Amino acid sequence: MKPKEAPVPDRPQPHPTGAMVIGTELVPGTGAQVQASDPRSGEVVEPVYRAASDEQIDRACALADRAFPQFRALPAERRARFLERIADLLDEHRDALVERAHTETALPRPRLTGEVGRTSGQLRLFAAELRAGTWQRARIDPGRTGDNPRPDIRQRRIALGPVVVFGASNFPLAFSTAGGDTASALAAGCPVVVKAHPAHLGTAELVARIIAGAAAATDMPEGTFSQLVGSGHEIGTRLVSDPRIRAVGFTGSRAGGLAIAAAAAARPVPIPVYAEMSSINPVLLLPAALAARGAALGGEFVASLTLGAGQFCTNPGLIFAVDGPGLDAFTTAATDAVTANPGAVMLTGDIAGHYAAAGTALAARNGVAELAQGARPDGAAAANARLLTVDGAAFIADPQLQNEVFGATSLLVRCADTTELTTAVRALEGQLTATVHADTADFPLAATLLPLLxxxxxxxxxxxxPTGVQVGHAMVHGGPFPATTDARSTSVGTSAIERFLRPVAYQDMPAALLPAEVCDDNPLDVWRRVDGEVERSELSTG
Amino acid sequence: MKPKEAPVPDRPQPHPTGAMVIGTELVPGTGAQVQASDPRSGEVVEPVYRAASDEQIDRACALADRAFPQFRALPAERRARFLERIADLLDEHRDALVERAHTETALPRPRLTGEVGRTSGQLRLFAAELRAGTWQRARIDPGRTGDNPRPDIRQRRIALGPVVVFGASNFPLAFSTAGGDTASALAAGCPVVVKAHPAHLGTAELVARIIAGAAAATDMPEGTFSQLVGSGHEIGTRLVSDPRIRAVGFTGSRAGGLAIAAAAAARPVPIPVYAEMSSINPVLLLPAALAARGAALGGEFVASLTLGAGQFCTNPGLIFAVDGPGLDAFTTAATDAVTANPGAVMLTGDIAGHYAAAGTALAARNGVAELAQGARPDGAAAANARLLTVDGAAFIADPQLQNEVFGATSLLVRCADTTELTTAVRALEGQLTATVHADTADFPLAATLLPLLxxxxxxxxxxxxPTGVQVGHAMVHGGPFPATTDARSTSVGTSAIERFLRPVAYQDMPAALLPAEVCDDNPLDVWRRVDGEVERSELSTG
Known part of the structure; x- marks a missing residue:
């Protein structure tokens, strides 16, 4: 009962056909119909997709479980080549990906073109990281004989096991099928089962075909990658509950993230859940900066607020300013810019509906006033920018003012003085980002706020x-709850590989059996801690 | 209503008085009576302790929360001196600690003397680690202007917040009040609230006075350390549920660990739970090693099994051997050694009762036969060593044979061949340790088993x-469930500091505000990753 379309071709075709990827097979789901619609017209986008059956979900997990021992044991160089092959194929198919994603998400083509580059660049960065080897965090405490003997202990990191990744609506490429979670999990040596986001199934299929093609071309074990289709919480709960799944990566709404965390908490065997959920990304305008360039800040702020219809996890949904010189100029400039904003079509009709409802709810809270609304263009999922305001005391008193409005709505909090500003900052929930605009004269105040931030x-x-998250070695895209369910890690940048690794120690292990990373002669030329000292040399343990 | 005995003296007195430590105060609990008994005589040990009231629990958490911003922001050198002061005072009061712990736990004095040294040594190792600074994992991606501009991003790690530590019954010093979890949490910059283990309240009080004295002497903020008394799950649930607590360290039973994990999972804001619970530490005797030295292995095995009345997390509760030359010699030697074993007094009457019941349950499983029982000495909590055996097929068929028997009982699994051995290893749950006895001729088999282990x-x-866990840089004391609730970390060794840290990134931060670890001139002389390269130099960013 496994309808099989065709083996995955090395050169993926540019048009989606309604297929999922399960191991090396392209198969349609056999469950209920799931179909995306064009957010501009509201019309259904072809082809038809169907949800994965329980049997198909089981098969993807079984293949991932079977692939795991082989995949994690491959030399890092082999996984690096696999990631690079995915990157090359993404770049090669860039135009087809951009066109399809544009149809499904209404995101502008230049933005999507950039996102393909970000996605392939991210994969290449992890390939380089695999070769550098620092991610293994190798440690050696050489054994000693004599008066004060001790065993020889060596530590490295190994992969956790199969990982489920949930594609995000707002980044159809960089945080979806071949996005950051997939890249870091594959780099770590974890097979990946992606649950495609239902709003861009065609894009997801094209990318899944690319990954499957790259896996075939670089001879990865069957089951290293699968992608399933489904809607609602059912498939997510089933995947997260599967005993063969060892970690979860999720980017989406607070409700969705909490549902997944709850499903994981109900497992007999606990697993890490990395859910990135809700952040309103406060921006603090300190007095000297505000006085010096209030109008300019107002314009820049609205540009960040309305970028991509405000559909960024790092969208500035909250802005604090102390009443004083510059605040009027800021408010005027921001109000004018919002009023002049043409609006945009959001990712889906549902998202636009939630956006409108959340904005209405926020505007109705005690003390909240409307400063400006932008224009609303035509389109099924169209939305307009909004700027609301409230005073500091009301903000401090009402935690509901921190509810995320996903989209281009922001709340300007006018604080009476820096004491009220500090109190308001203390009242903040966890965030992905916090931004400070400060001139030199503001540094003493910034220094007192910094620990709170x-x-x-x-x-x-x-x-x-805050919009714009650079992919590099030092980036942290994460933060305290409710920004994420686990603040100990990042979903962007090379540190993300640590999410999917755990340490193992080897005691008095014969040299013939030691993993290369912790061999005396350091054949991989990796940095290690030897007796606590950082070094990259060979070890002479005699 | 806060009964106050006296401010904490710098030189702690050598006799416990029934006090808890809450911030800088020595106070008795005001709840129900909790009292330890001598495991030999069953008689109550003075003084009387009382459980912390809800108000006292609240106060300890409030003080920890208030201390957190100050404590985490101290230069690492300051926290290093605090840890060293604790270590010095532990060594200074060694004899009093050993006497009290001997009375409460019945553990032999030489073992307890060693444990004091292990505990102080562990604190000094974390002090050295704080100075080395590698734990900050500093990363710098310097900004660029020009054609391909990018912001300047710098990453370091900061403390999570107040941590609750549950003292363990079996290591009244090294895994209790000033044990590994406390040492690594304090090193990370997290205030600690210890829940004293009810079986060694006097030892716990003496150590808590030492920590409080060291905190006063090194001018740590009030609330950096508190210790509470309580019994049953109630105080634990309350502490783990407190919103000001940001992480939990626990060493104990599977039931206890799961109860704490469940309490944490019910929190609105999730926190990391590091519960070390249940491990039976399989030992594999490969054919050539067994043939070469079966009798010697039998003797060594029983020495490890009966060490400390078998009350180690790493006690070898399971031993696999392939039928063949050497197995008879091993079995005879092990049987003789168990029969000759004089038995021992366990930590508490409850533990001895659980040990007897779990052994009886294991012996009653299908296919299990008794090989030997040792002598049982006098004493309220006395127990004898036991060796049971079962064949490989029965072991593979019955997951209940993997239930931990905490104490000196082990199960010898006789496998028909190496295929059955491999299948049995595949059936294993998560463990803290796995041990392989292998001669050169066994290496090919060991190489196939190693990935499974x-x-x-x-x-x-x-x-x-497996008994004996070296404290160093490379040690991993942790492992997949049910050994722990979070296999991503270790509770022993310097890597343990990572449990209580999270990364923060700074983007385009003015030099005047940057933390020292990521300043251009690298004033702390720490290893960093600059643009991905490992180095310890100054940065010339112009």
């Missing part, structure tokens, strides 16, 4: 805007 | 015995 956010920006 | 254990030993 560190305790509440994963990334702190100065004199910039 | 890596997936199931945190530490793999060759030609040794």
């Amino acid at each position: 560190e305790e509440r956010a994963g990334r702190i920006l100065f004199n910039g805007w | 890596e997936e199931r254990a945190g530490r793999i030993l060759f030609n040794g015995w």
Whole structure:
């Protein structure tokens, strides 16, 4: 009962056909129909997709479980080549991906073109990281004989096991099928089962074909990658509950993330859940900066707020300013920019509906006033930018004012003085980012706020805007709850590989059996801690 | 209503008085009576303790929360001196600690003397680790202007917040009040609230006074350390549920660990739970090793099995051997050694009762036969060693044979051949350790078993015995469930500091505000990754 279309071709075709990827097979789901619609017209987008059956879900998990021992044991170089092959194929098929994603998400073509580059670049960065080997965090405490003997202990990291990745609506490429979670999990040596986001199934299929093609071309074990289709929480709960799944990566709504965390908590065997959920990304305008360039800040702020219809996890949904010189100029400039904003079509009709409802609810809270609304274009999922305002005391008193409005709505909090600003910052929930606009005269105040921001956010920006997350070695895209369910890690940048690894120690292991990373002669030339000292040399243990 | 005895003296007195430590105060609990008994006589040990009231629990959490911002922001050098002061005071009061712990636990004095040294040594190792600074995992991606501009991103790690530590019954010093979890949490910059183990309240009080004295002497903020008394799950659930607590360290039974994990899972805001629970530490005797030295292995095995009345997390509760030359010699030697074993007094009457019941249950399973029982000495909590046996097929068929018997009972699994051995290993749950006895001729078999063991254990030993956990940089004391609730970390060794840290990134932060670890001139002389390269130099970013 496994309808089989065709083996995965090395050169993926540019048009989606309604297929899922299960191991090396392209198969349609056999469950209920799931179909995306064009967010501009509201019309159904071809082809038809069907949800994975329980049997298909089981098969994807079984293949991932079977692939795991082989996949994790491959030399890092082999996995690096697999990632690079995916990157090359993404770039090669860039135009087809951009066209399909544009149809499904209404995101502008230049943005999507950039996103393909970000996605392939991210894969290449993890390939380089695999070769550098630092991710193994190799440690050696050489054994000693004599008066004070001790065993020889060596530590490295190994992969956790099969990982489920949930594609995100707002980044159909960089946080979806071949996105950050997939890249870091595959780099770590974990097979991946993706649950495609139902709003861009065609894009997801094209990318899944690319990954499957790259897996075939680089001879990865069957089951290293699968992608399933489904809608609602059912398939997600089933995947997260499967005993063969050892970790979960999710980017989406607070409700969705909490549902997944609850499903994971109900498992007999606990697993890590990395759910990135809700963040309103406070921006603090400190007095000297505000006085010096209030109008300019107002314009920059609205540009960040309305970028991509405000559909970024790092969208500035909250802005704090102390009443004083510059605030009027800021408010005027921001109000004008919002009013002049043409609006945009959001990713889906559902998202636009939630956006409108959440904005209405926020505007109706005690003390909240409307400063500006932008225009609303035509389109089934169209939305307009909004700027609301409230005073500091009302903000501090009402935790509901921190509910995320996913889209281009922001709340300007006018604080009476820096004491009220500090109190408001103390009242903040966890965030992905916090931004400070500060001139030199603001540094003493910034220095007192900084520890509060560190305790509440994963990334702190100065004199910039939170939208835009650079992919590199030092990035942290994560933060305290409700920004994520696990603040100990990041979903962007090379540190993300650590999510899917665990340490193993070897005691008095014969040299013939030692993993290369911890061999005396250091054949992989990796940095290690030997007796606590950082070094990259050979070891002479005699 | 806060009964106050006296401020904490710098030189702690050598006799416990029934006090808890809450911030800088020594206070008795005001709840129900909790009292330890001498495991030899069953008689109550003075003084009387009382459980912490809800108000006292609240106060300890409130003080920890208030201390957190100050404590985490101290220069690492300050926290290093605090840890060293604790270590010095532990060594200074060694004899009093050993006497009290001997009375409460019946553990032999030489073992307890060693445990004091292990505990102080562990604190000094974390002090050295704090100074080395590698734990900060500093990363810098310097900004760029020009054609391909990018922001400047710098990453370091900061403390999670107040941590609750549950003292363990079996290590009244090294895994209790000033044990590994406390040492690594304090090193990370997290205030600690210890829930004292009810079986050694006097030892716990003496150590708590030492920590409080060291905190006062090194000018740590009030609330950096508290210790509470309570019995049953109630105080534990309350502490783990407190919103000000940000992580939990636990060493104990599977039931206890699961109860704590469940309490944490019910929190609105999830927190990391590091519960070390249940491990039976399989030992594999490969054919050539067994043939070469079966009798010697039998003797060594029983020495490891009966060490400390078998009350180690790493006690070898399961031993696999392939039928063939050497197995008879091994079995005879082990049987003789168990029969000759004088038995021992366990930590508490409850533990001895559970041990007897679990042994009886294991012996009653299908196919299990008794090979030997040792003598049982006098004493309220006395127990004897036991060796049971079963064949490989029965072991594979019955998961209940993997239930931990905490104490000196082990199960010898006789496998028909190496295929059955491999199948049995595949059937294993997660473990803290797995041990392989192998001669050169066994290496090909060991190489095929090694990946299976890596997936199931945190530490793999060759030609040794799992009891004894070296404190160093490379140690992993952890492993897949049910050994722990979170296999991503270790509770022993310097890697343990990572449990209580999370990464924060700084984007385009003015030099005047940057933390020292990521400043251009690298004033702390720490290893960093700059643009991905490992280095310890100054940065010339112009």
